[in-house]
Amino acid sequence: MGRLAPLSEEPINEENEGNNNNSKKCLQSWRNWNWIKTHFSLVFNKKSNLKILLSVSSSAQYIIQHFRAATGCKKLEGTVKNVFTTGKVAMDVVDELGSTTNGGNNSEKGCFVMWQMVPDKWQIELVLGGQKVLAGSNGAIAWRHTPWLGVHAAKGGVRPLRRALQANPLAVSGVFCGAQYMGEKQISGMECFVLKLSADQKDLVERSDNTAEMIKHAIFGYFSQRSGLLVFLEDSYLTRIQAPGSHPTYWETTMSTKIEDYRVVDGVMIAHAGSSTALITRFGDNLKAGPAITRLEESWTIDDVAFNVPGLSLDCFIPPQELHTDSVSSSFSRRFFVKPFPLFSFYFSFSTASPSPPPIRVALTESVGRAVFATRPIGAADLIHTASPAVCHPYSGRASCYSCLAALPHSHPPRAPFCSQHCQQRSKGYYDVEMKANWVAFDDYCGSRGLKYPFLVKRLACMVIAGDARSDTLDILQPANFTPEMVSEMEEEFVLLRNAFAEALIGDDRIAFLTKQWYINALARIRINAFRIELVGGRYEDLLSLAVASVEAEAAVGNAVYILPSFYNHDCDPNAHIIWIDNAHAKLKALRDIDEGEELRICYIDASLDRDARRELLLRGFGFQCNCSKCLHGD
Numbered sequence: 001m002g003r004l005a006p007l008s009e010e011p012i013n014e015e016n017e018g019n020n021n022n023s024k025k026c027l028q029s030w031r032n033w034n035w036i037k038t039h040f041s042l043v044f045n046k047k048s049n050l051k052i053l054l055s056v057s058s059s060a061q062y063i064i065q066h067f068r069a070a071t072g073c074k075k076l077e078g079t080v081k082n083v084f085t086t087g088k089v090a091m092d093v094v095d096e097l098g099s100t101t102n103g104g105n106n107s108e109k110g111c112f113v114m115w116q117m118v119p120d121k122w123q124i125e126l127v128l129g130g131q132k133v134l135a136g137s138n139g140a141i142a143w144r145h146t147p148w149l150g151v152h153a154a155k156g157g158v159r160p161l162r163r164a165l166q167a168n169p170l171a172v173s174g175v176f177c178g179a180q181y182m183g184e185k186q187i188s189g190m191e192c193f194v195l196k197l198s199a200d201q202k203d204l205v206e207r208s209d210n211t212a213e214m215i216k217h218a219i220f221g222y223f224s225q226r227s228g229l230l231v232f233l234e235d236s237y238l239t240r241i242q243a244p245g246s247h248p249t250y251w252e253t254t255m256s257t258k259i260e261d262y263r264v265v266d267g268v269m270i271a272h273a274g275s276s277t278a279l280i281t282r283f284g285d286n287l288k289a290g291p292a293i294t295r296l297e298e299s300w301t302i303d304d305v306a307f308n309v310p311g312l313s314l315d316c317f318i319p320p321q322e323l324h325t326d327s328v329s330s331s332f333s334r335r336f337f338v339k340p341f342p343l344f345s346f347y348f349s350f351s352t353a354s355p356s357p358p359p360i361r362v363a364l365t366e367s368v369g370r371a372v373f374a375t376r377p378i379g380a381a382d383l384i385h386t387a388s389p390a391v392c393h394p395y396s397g398r399a400s401c402y403s404c405l406a407a408l409p410h411s412h413p414p415r416a417p418f419c420s421q422h423c424q425q426r427s428k429g430y431y432d433v434e435m436k437a438n439w440v441a442f443d444d445y446c447g448s449r450g451l452k453y454p455f456l457v458k459r460l461a462c463m464v465i466a467g468d469a470r471s472d473t474l475d476i477l478q479p480a481n482f483t484p485e486m487v488s489e490m491e492e493e494f495v496l497l498r499n500a501f502a503e504a505l506i507g508d509d510r511i512a513f514l515t516k517q518w519y520i521n522a523l524a525r526i527r528i529n530a531f532r533i534e535l536v537g538g539r540y541e542d543l544l545s546l547a548v549a550s551v552e553a554e555a556a557v558g559n560a561v562y563i564l565p566s567f568y569n570h571d572c573d574p575n576a577h578i579i580w581i582d583n584a585h586a587k588l589k590a591l592r593d594i595d596e597g598e599e600l601r602i603c604y605i606d607a608s609l610d611r612d613a614r615r616e617l618l619l620r621g622f623g624f625q626c627n628c629s630k631c632l633h634g635d
């Protein structure tokens with residue numbers, strides 16, 4: 001595989017091979033495909049036979065031809081001169097180790113307008129949270145203009161625009177035409193073919209300089225075996241940053257994008273919605289702080305797509321004047337920021353919003369497994385970081401938002417269990433899945449036994465089926481040890497859960513992950529790591545100034561599991577605590593002054609209990625003998 005193909009919407013002329021090797025390859029493969037199709041005409045559309053064809057010749061070309069046929073974009077090739085797209089986006093910083101985020105409501109909403117002119121000119125204007133980003137390409141260079149960095153050229157020339165890949169099948173076909181077939185994988189319950197594009201050494205060198213070296217960059221496309229459509233994109237790259245005289249730092253960025261809601265526009269299937277998760281990890285010798293992780297989420301919808309809009313002129317793609325005087329970035333950070341795809345700095349603008357370095361790191365200890373440590377002094381009552389749940393569920397009978405667990409007003413219509421359009425929108429996938437099934441038997445069984453955690457597993461299963469979460473989401477967390485008797489007691493609830501999905505005619509392939517082992521595995525993680533959510537409501541302002549350990553909260557509204565907060569160990573005399581103000585978005589706060597290097601611990605139980613009661617509770621509920629100094633001193 002060569003360099004990542006630049007965005008090219010040049011039609012592949014099947015009658016005229018031209019000089020392009022890629023086109024030749026496509027054409028040849030297409031002929032092979034036609035030959036095979038003729039010989040297997042009776043069975044051509046069946047998934048199993050497509051697999052046989054692929055095993056005959058594992059070529060990405062077949063998958064791309066299948067995609068072109070499925071989207072209908074083949075008939076547009078050669079006739080499209082330009083594409084106009086408008087849409088909306090909402091972005092969230094979900095987990096940010098060590099940064100102060102904006103008080104629990106991290107969502108930023110915006111919209112964009114994108115123009116693409118065949119073959120490789122494009123321009124996008126995105127307005128988000130009151131800020132505007134412009135990016136463009138005249139086919140030779142790509143640039144970006146942001147309010148915080150001004151105008152910059154992207155090193156290494158024009159590359160595919162992520163947003164174009166999400167919503168333009170012509171771009172997908174052009175870019176993945178030269179990809180490598182990697183095999184099959186199940187994504188969100190769908191069997192997919194996987195294609196991979198890797199940047200080659202030359203491309204990586206072109207995108208590197210003395211300070212920032214691009215070490216690898218790969219894009220994976222997941223094409224549904226059933227529909228032929230692109231349903232998932234994964235884009236990951238690793239950059240090594242080294243300022244003169246300092247140790248290197250590595251930035252690894254992985255963006256996963258779910259692509260859905262295909263609708264027909266001028267006879268072509270265009271994806272109209274999707275969601276992306278970006279995981280940015282910084283690590284390296286000089287980060288005494290240990291790895292810093294930021295997770296961001298974006299959802300997007302397309303409002304309008306039009307082909308061949310008259311009057312679009314080449315002038316729209318002229319680079320800004322400043323580019324000529326400002327093409328060489330001077331500062332270290334500026335040089336780094338021009339590395340990612342156009343618009344990616346938008347994600348970074350959130351992740352670097354905090355001026356302070358991350359104040360915590362997760363490290364392995366000899367006595368209690370993983371633990372969270374302060375990387376700098378933290379003041380009493382300081383907000384350490386915030387976290388959104390990986391999975392949460394309200395208690396039944398509570399007037400709580402089905403998504404974020406916020407209190408619903410009494411006047412709220414009983415059949416609208418969401419506190420806002422935002423919650424309704426972001427829960428749509430798993431809520432629709434849940435609504436398809438009949439839960440009476442499962443809910444009765446668990447409700448009558450006072451079981452709460454199976455509802456979290458049910459929610460997670462719905463999220464996995466909807467493609468909102470991976471089936472291994474909780475695997476990183478420490479599991480409980482279940483005895484064989486406990487496991488056999490879970491048999492019935494598992495069968496009821498699985499039957500509910502099966503009877504709702506949710507396809508076998510979509511619930512293939514839902515084995516008893518998966519169920520037990522998820523429950524084992526939830527058992528140790530679930531939090532009981534109690535909202536403290538309007539008293540947060542008082543709490544900011546008062547570092548109190550025990551907060552008189554309203555009764556619990558539900559349960560939630562978080563990833564980062566799950567690495568905090570327990571202490572009967574904790575130095576940190578976790579609180580919820582209005583909803584399940586958690587805040588980790590310092591209860592007293594904490595030194596650099598000190599372990600941060602929270603209290604899992606009621607700290608006012610006497611020693612024996614505490615130890616009994618921790619042993620029976622969490623399966624460990626507490627080693628905190630209060631217990632060791634017999635207090």
Ligand SMILES: C[S@@+](CC[C@H](N)C(=O)[O-])C[C@H]1O[C@@H](n2cnc3c(N)ncnc32)[C@H](O)[C@@H]1O
Pocket residue numbers: 367368369370371477478528529566567568569570571622623624625626627628
């Ligand atoms: C929520 S996890 C905390 C993170 C965990 N150490 C890990 O590696 O994932 C809870 C588990 O950590 C360990 N743990 C937490 N606090 C402890 C304590 N005070 N004494 C002994 N073990 C503790 C126990 O194994 C417990 O089941």
